[in-house]
Amino acid sequence: IGKTFLFNVCGEMPACGTLDGKPASGCEAEAQMDDVKTLKPGRLVGLEKSLQLSTEGFITLNYTGLPSHPNGRADAFIIRFVCNDDVYPGTPKFLHQDIDSSLGIRDTFFEFETALACVPSPVDCQVTDPAGNEYDLSGLSKARKPWTAVDTFDEGKKRTFYLSVCTPLPYIPGCHGTAVGSCLVTEDKKLNLGVVQISPQVGANGSLSLVYVNGDKCKNQRFSTRINLECAHTTGSPTFQLQND
Structure with missing residues (x-):
């Protein structure tokens, strides 16, 4: 108008x-x-x-x-x-x-x-990029045992990042909330780092990522988690990279 x-x-x-x-x-x-x-x-x-x-x-x-x-x-x-x-x-x-x-x-x-x-819930794990290539990440979903991130930082010995792919995490003591997709467990705290409600995202350059949002409060915002997926001929493990304030 x-x-x-x-x-x-x-x-x-x-x-x-x-x-x-x-x-x-x-x-x-x-x-x-x-x-x-x-x-x-x-x-x-x-x-x-x-x-x-x-x-x-x-x-x-x-x-x-x-x-x-x-x-x-x-x-x-x-x-x-x-x-x-x-x-x-x-x-x-x-x-x-x-x-x-x-x-x-x-x-x-x-x-x-x-x-x-959207209400937090499992999402479709298939996505298509602008070129028409189809990706199916459902093979990375785990129903009973979650992924744990490799953490090479000094604090890594005292904390564990639990991650899921497209589906909520299985029961983990202290990881509260509905459809939690990412959880941090340390010696003195347990944090919901985001819930499952967004389908995998594909960039124009073919990059694939998962985003979990609306976790526990962090100052005046809430925790979220981004998982970037890379092409490989074998299944690796997620690796913790950084935390932005």
């Missing part, structure tokens, strides 16, 4: 400026643009926020702006998240805009397909 819409999910969108003294979460601009720095934001939203889960399982994030009419109505962004375990992190799509010209109010609707909206 010849407009630019910006928003952040459960966070601030600095390019949109402030709303009643608080950073906005989203905004609308009257023209399309390539550089956010040239944005001239309008119809800011994010003064009020709500995240709702319907009985049908739909997750909806609502952002509203300053009331622009005595009845208390305000512009709103309505973002509905749709489960698609093949898409991570995903891209929002503009659906439509409802305009009440008498009140000057606009409700803007978006759809966001993402694996993060």
